[in-house]
């Protein structure tokens with residue numbers, strides 16, 4: 501009996517120890533469990549990425565709206581500084597010049613025929629005296645001389661006009677509505693030129709764009725700083741293949757570069773990229 505009792509006591513002791521050890525393991529598991537979950541990489545990652553993820557979702561169509569701003573910034577950063585602000589001065593219906601502006605331009609005018617002769621350049625000029633701004637006159641002589649040497653007969657028909665000349669031009673035409681009002685013409689700067697050729701009877705007509713002289717202007721005009729002004733409708737003026745404006749060789753090259761990229765459509769839009777007075 502005594503032996504049975506001591507066996508039972510030993511068994512109870514074993515069970516007690518087993519329960520104690522078991523509950524110790526259980527308790528340590530409970531304590532260790534949550535710590536492991538908090539420290540686990542998955543939980544940490546979710547906590548870290550959640551705010552970023554929310555930000556991305558909240559952005560309203562991020563690809564479309566900022567694009568024009570980016571393009572303008574790129575263009576402005578790469579624009580050349582004009583040697584003379586007059587080269588990028590817009591003159592049109594919305595940017596007319598006054599008598600004071602024209603009076604100042606007059607002080608910088610040069611007789612084209614005399615200037616070209618002095619430089620030994622061959623230039624065909626319809627109206628003498630034709631006057632141009634001194635900034636453009638050397639390249640103008642160079643352009644006409646190069647045309648002559650190449651066998652084309654590019655002829656200067658009209659250059660600087662003052663306000664009175666522009667009024668006169670309106671009176672002489674059958675379509676006065678198509679001729680700009682005094683103050684609205686690029687000719688007031690002394691940097692705009694009308695060219696023609698013998699094969700169109702020295703007239704200013706759209707057929708000029710089928711002549712070798714026009715082809716010469718398109719191929720080489722920019723090398724001397726000249727670009728066609730009215731390539732698209734501007735101020736209601738139809739395309740004028742005879743009317744070219746002087747930007748100078750560097751800006752002319754830059755303009756054609758931006759035009760080829762579709763950033764500007766004509767010289768007016770190019771000039772608008774620069775600060776205006």
Ligand SMILES: [Zn+2]
Nearest residue numbers: 692693694743
């Ligand atoms: Zn013109």
